[in-house]
Every structure is written in C-alpha cells, then in structure tokens.
Amino acid sequence: MHKIRCYQKEDKEELIKLIQLNIPTYFEESEENDFAEYLEKYKEDYFVIKDKSTNQIVGCGGINYFFDESIPLARISWDIIHPNFQGQGIGKQLLLHRINHIKNKGIKLIVVRTSQLAYKFYQKAGFELEKTEKDFWAKGFDLYQMKMNL
Numbered sequence: 001m002h003k004i005r006c007y008q009k010e011d012k013e014e015l016i017k018l019i020q021l022n023i024p025t026y027f028e029e030s031e032e033n034d035f036a037e038y039l040e041k042y043k044e045d046y047f048v049i050k051d052k053s054t055n056q057i058v059g060c061g062g063i064n065y066f067f068d069e070s071i072p073l074a075r076i077s078w079d080i081i082h083p084n085f086q087g088q089g090i091g092k093q094l095l096l097h098r099i100n101h102i103k104n105k106g107i108k109l110i111v112v113r114t115s116q117l118a119y120k121f122y123q124k125a126g127f128e129l130e131k132t133e134k135d136f137w138a139k140g141f142d143l144y145q146m147k148m149n150l
Contacts, residue, residue: 002090004097007046007060012039014057015048018080025083026117028138038062038078045101046078049094051085058085061094063102074102076112076122095125103150110148119144 007015019027019035027035039046046062061079066072076098081091102110111130112122115137119129127146136143 002052002058002093003050004047004094005050007039007043007048007062011048011057011060012036015039015060015080018057018060018082021083022080026080026115028141030138035078035080043077045098047094047097049090056082058082059090059094061091061098063098065105065107071109072107073109073111074105074107076110079114079118091121092125095122099125099148099150108150110150112146112148114144114146116142116144119146122146 016032016036019032023029023032042064043062044064047060048057049059050056051058059079059081062077064075064077066075076095079091079094081094099110110127112127114122116132123129123146125148127148130145130147131143132145133143135141
C-alpha cells in the first residue's frame with residue numbers, strides 16, 4: 001500500500017507536473033489552469049498518494065461537499081495519477097480512501113463527473129452512469145456524470 005496524506009500547499013508544484021503529464025491523454029491543456037485555481041480556491045478535502053519506495057507523489061484526488069442539496073452529497077474531484085503508475089491499483093486505493101472518508105461524514109450519495117476516458121474505472125468501483133454531455137470539459141472531452149449510493 002502507498003501512503004495517502006492530506007494535501008499541503010508545498011505539493012502544488014508537483015501536482016501541476018502530474019496534470020501536465022496527463023495532457024492531452026486525459027485532460028485538455030486549459031484544464032491545467034482550472035486545476036491550479038481549484039487547489040487555491042475550491043479544494044475542500046484533497047489527498048495525495050506517495051510511492052512507498054521513492055516518496056514521490058504519484059497521484060492525487062479530492063472531495064467537495066454539497067450539504068445544501070435536497071440530498072447532501074460529496075463529489076469526487078480532480079483525480080490524477082502519474083502515467084507511469086496507472087493500472088497498478090493506486091487510483092483504486094485513493095478512491096477507496098475517499099469513499100471511506102465520505103462514509104465517516106454520514107453522507108449517502110457520491111457523485112463523480114469524469115470523461116469518456118476514465119468512466120469505466122469508476123464503473124468498476126460501483127458508480128452508475130447518470131448522464132453524458134458531449135464536449136463538456138473541452139472539445140473531445142465528454143462529461144460522464146456518475147453516482148454511488150452509500
């Protein structure tokens with residue numbers, strides 16, 4: 001198992017490098033600025049996962065909360081895994097960590113807004129597809145909104 005800890009401001013530069021490594025495969029170029037702004041202004045619970053042997057950050061992902069909805073919900077946000085570490089269970093470990101974190105807050109609904117490129121990952125974890133929208137994030141990056149009831 002890799003080590004998961006809360007995001008610290010000193011992590012920002014390394015996380016920007018992570019998203020850059022995933023452009024254009026999983027993110028459109030303009031999303032780099034959106035991610036930087038998210039880290040500065042909109043993150044609530046955000047986690048990094050470090051490789052146990054090198055202590056390098058190899059992934060990150062967050063949670064945002066919406067208590068003012070008719071059903072309070074948590075949204076999984078900005079999942080990014082280093083390309084050299086994808087397919088090794090790191091994303092799953094980070095996702096399960098956040099699901100458990102959300103359960104401990106008593107929230108019963110989790111939403112993730114992802115793209116056609118990553119939705120199968122969430123589907124395997126038990127999320128159900130709610131809706132899609134073509135070119136939502138950017139041209140060629142469609143919205144796949146998914147949910148999980150706890």
